[in-house]
Amino acid sequence: MNNLVVTPLSIQATSKPSKSGWGRVQKLWQQIEKRQARNQRYDEKITNFLDQFRLELEGTEQEVCAATEELIAHLISFISRKSIKGSMRDTLYDWISEEFDLLEANPFRIKSSEPLREQYQAALSKAHPEDEAYEPSKEDYDLVRAEVSAITGLDIDLTDEQLKEMISHPDSFIQYLESLREQAAKKEAKSEDGADFDDDTFSFFDDEEDEPWFNEADNDISALFENKDINKLYKQLARQLHPDRIQDTEKKQQHHELMQQLSQAKKEKDIFGMLMLAQTWLPDFEMNLDEKALNGLTQNLQQKLDQLEIEYHQLKAGPDLKSQVWHRFGGGNKNSRKKELEDYRLGLTKEAQGLRDKIQSIRTVQDIQLVLRQRRDRFKPMFPSFGGPIDLSDIDEFFDFFD
Numbered sequence: 439m440n441n442l443v444v445t446p447l448s449i450q451a452t453s454k455p456s457k458s459g460w461g462r463v464q465k466l467w468q469q470i471e472k473r474q475a476r477n478q479r480y481d482e483k484i485t486n487f488l489d490q491f492r493l494e495l496e497g498t499e500q501e502v503c504a505a506t507e508e509l510i511a512h513l514i515s516f517i518s519r520k521s522i523k524g525s526m527r528d529t530l531y532d533w534i535s536e537e538f539d540l541l542e543a544n545p546f547r548i549k550s551s552e553p554l555r556e557q558y559q560a561a562l563s564k565a566h567p568e569d570e571a572y573e574p575s576k577e578d579y580d581l582v583r584a585e586v587s588a589i590t591g592l593d594i595d596l597t598d599e600q601l602k603e604m605i606s607h608p609d610s611f612i613q614y615l616e617s618l619r620e621q622a623a624k625k626e627a628k629s630e631d632g633a634d635f636d637d638d639t640f641s642f643f644d645d646e647e648d649e650p651w652f653n654e655a656d657n658d659i660s661a662l663f664e665n666k667d668i669n670k671l672y673k674q675l676a677r678q679l680h681p682d683r684i685q686d687t688e689k690k691q692q693h694h695e696l697m698q699q700l701s702q703a704k705k706e707k708d709i710f711g712m713l714m715l716a717q718t719w720l721p722d723f724e725m726n727l728d729e730k731a732l733n734g735l736t737q738n739l740q741q742k743l744d745q746l747e748i749e750y751h752q753l754k755a756g757p758d759l760k761s762q763v764w765h766r767f768g769g770g771n772k773n774s775r776k777k778e779l780e781d782y783r784l785g786l787t788k789e790a791q792g793l794r795d796k797i798q799s800i801r802t803v804q805d806i807q808l809v810l811r812q813r814r815d816r817f818k819p820m821f822p823s824f825g826g827p828i829d830l831s832d833i834d835e836f837f838d839f840f841d
Contacts, residue, residue, distance in 0.1 A: 463736055503546065505790040672704060675716060
């Protein structure tokens with residue numbers, strides 16, 4: 439057996455465990471501590487940089503948002519003009535949608551865009567109450583059947599009315615397509631094998647030379663968590679940290695957070711996290727680990743080390759705001775970062791002024807028609823008309839043809 443004791447600095451062996459196994463545990467423990475410290479320093483660094491960014495540039499970012507909102511409201515005011523129709527009207531709607539996308543993608547936006555969107559929808563309803571939903575023809579439905587048949591290899595046994603009803607309820611239509619795919623898969627299986635097979639028809643263990651399906655390392659980790667002293671460690675920590683034992687309000691909150699850490703460590707099977715808590719709250723706690731459990735401890739610590747490396751790369755290029763801001767502006771030295779932030783601030787100021795200049799330049803229907811014509815000629819339509827080929831790989835786009 440390997441007798442280990444928790445101390446304020448690490449875990450130590452009190453007997454003579456496997457030299458190679460124990461040496462590996464000590465090395466992993468030290469590496470984990472180093473990577474935790476590195477990740478914490480890096481996180482503090484990029485968090486402080488985000489604070490600096492907010493202090494210097496958040497107000498300017500919000501100026502761009504405000505100018506974008508003003509432009510959207512201004513464009514909405516032209517929806518009621520009956521002389522803007524056809525492709526020009528579609529271009530206007532596309533422009534408004536584009537500005538909404540830019541506004542809502544800005545993480546520094548402080549106002550909800552919902553009131554503005556409601557204003558947009560109200561303007562659409564008021565300006566075009568006579569517009570009716572497009573009514574597909576028989577040829578349109580035949581085209582849908584042909585497209586779906588080409589994808590599934592099966593005939594679509596639905597009347598026009600049934601197809602129309604399903605198209606009106608996308609979830610039902612998707613379920614129907616899934617059922618067709620399942621039918622196609624079963625049909626193919628029968629044609630190849632001549633009969634259906636149950637899941638138990640074949641056994642993974644018929645051939646004694648087959649490799650086991652499980653990972654031996656995972657088995658060792660399971661042995662670690664089945665160790666009675668590991669379970670005892672958790673129970674004693676839970677008893678020591680439980681906030682119900684504390685009367686002082688401030689300390690109760692601290693113990694509540696510590697209990698959350700312990701619960702998270704148990705959930706994630708993070709032995710290192712449990713032992714770190716034990717260093718403070720259960721010093722001199724002794725554990726007995728057999729060789730298999732010691733191997734499980736080694737594997738568990740290696741997983742923790744790998745996870746810390748993943749977290750480090752996520753900090754460097756993750757989806758959260760502080761990582762994105764650092765990735766965009768954090769390169770180079772302090773002076774170069776300062777210059778880049780200043781250049782960016784000037785660019786934002788210019789962008790906000792440009793949006794307001796655009797509003798001032800569009801005062802009449804003639805003004806906006808000129809701009810819409812330029813936009814229409816510059817950008818090609820993103821999707822084909824209903825009469826063109828339908829790509830069912832994007833079901834949302836498909837349903838748009840029936841709006």
